[in-house]
Amino acid sequence: MQKQFKHKKQFGQNFLQDKAILNRIIAVSDISKEDSVLEIGPGEGALTELLLENAKKVTCIEVDRDLEKILLEKYSENSSFRLIMKDVLQLDFKEEINEKVKVVANIPYYITSPIIQKLIVNREFVEDIYIMIQKEVAERITAKSSKKRSVLTLSVEYFGEAELLFYIPKEAFFPSPKVDSAFIKISIDKKNKYEKLVNEKTFFKYVKASFANKRKNIVNNLCSLGFEKNSLKVLLEKNDISPNKRAEAFSIDEFIELIQILERTSNE
Numbered sequence: 001m002q003k004q005f006k007h008k009k010q011f012g013q014n015f016l017q018d019k020a021i022l023n024r025i026i027a028v029s030d031i032s033k034e035d036s037v038l039e040i041g042p043g044e045g046a047l048t049e050l051l052l053e054n055a056k057k058v059t060c061i062e063v064d065r066d067l068e069k070i071l072l073e074k075y076s077e078n079s080s081f082r083l084i085m086k087d088v089l090q091l092d093f094k095e096e097i098n099e100k101v102k103v104v105a106n107i108p109y110y111i112t113s114p115i116i117q118k119l120i121v122n123r124e125f126v127e128d129i130y131i132m133i134q135k136e137v138a139e140r141i142t143a144k145s146s147k148k149r150s151v152l153t154l155s156v157e158y159f160g161e162a163e164l165l166f167y168i169p170k171e172a173f174f175p176s177p178k179v180d181s182a183f184i185k186i187s188i189d190k191k192n193k194y195e196k197l198v199n200e201k202t203f204f205k206y207v208k209a210s211f212a213n214k215r216k217n218i219v220n221n222l223c224s225l226g227f228e229k230n231s232l233k234v235l236l237e238k239n240d241i242s243p244n245k246r247a248e249a250f251s252i253d254e255f256i257e258l259i260q261i262l263e264r265t266s267n268e
């Protein structure tokens with residue numbers, strides 16, 4: 001008799017059980033036989049099976065050594081399947097991937113932000129990102145204008161566009177987690193629209209300072225960068241920006257405009 005796999009909480013192991021949801025992931029992920037797919041955290045390979053049916057090649061990266069044998073028994077005969085046993089955060093895209101991939105994955109939630117950052121940093125190898133994440137985090141990343149907006153929202157918007165595709169109830173997983181989930185798409189902006197207007201370092205310097213204290217307005221938060229409060233107020237009013245506005249109320253375009261104004265003034 002086959003030994004039952006013991007799920008490990010520390011690896012965020014909540015495996016998808018619901019066939020209809022697995023099919024829906026494939027349906028919305030826009031994969032074709034031309035595509036190379038990267039799956040982060042294949043688990044016991046429920047999604048992997050469908051990815052192999054639909055893509056040209058599937059590279060899986062899994063950290064839990066106890067899953068290696070299970071995955072190899074199932075798929076090692078399939079020439080489209082490749083398994084890298086490693087922590088995804090240690091993956092060297094140039095050395096180990098070195099091609100454009102679509103990421104399709106039900107990722108471990110405990111490292112959601114680091115995974116997204118890692119994929120963005122390696123965007124030269126990443127076409128589109130389709131990932132399952134915690135519902136609340138998905139709502140924060142895709143929030144257009146609300147209290148849910150955060151540095152994470154703007155980090156994604158600066159490099160691409162995020163879209164919430166559908167929700168998944170916790171009962172669709174085994175073991176069932178405490179939180180509901182959502183499947184999102186992040187498309188990378190190949191034209192680097194925002195990077196051309198404000199460089200990455202400058203953008204994040206202002207964004208992080210603006211969100212440092214969510215209860216404070218933009219003027220009070222930006223003072224930490226050395227601006228004098230009254231002059232900053234006057235400058236914003238002159239440019240039709242309310243000094244009482246909070247960071248969460250700024251769209252990315254408004255942020256870019258604000259940063260350009262502040263940078264111009266700092267350089268005068």
Ligand SMILES: C[S@@+](CC[C@H](N)C(=O)[O-])C[C@H]1O[C@@H](n2cnc3c(N)ncnc32)[C@H](O)[C@@H]1O
Pocket residue numbers: 011012013014015016017040041042043044045046047061062063064067086087088089105106107108109111
């Ligand atoms: C939420 S489960 C998803 C499993 C499978 N894809 C499914 O949908 O049933 C997350 C998977 O990521 C793996 N994992 C956790 N931390 C990881 C890491 N740092 N690098 C790579 N894989 C990791 C876990 O072992 C687990 O297989």
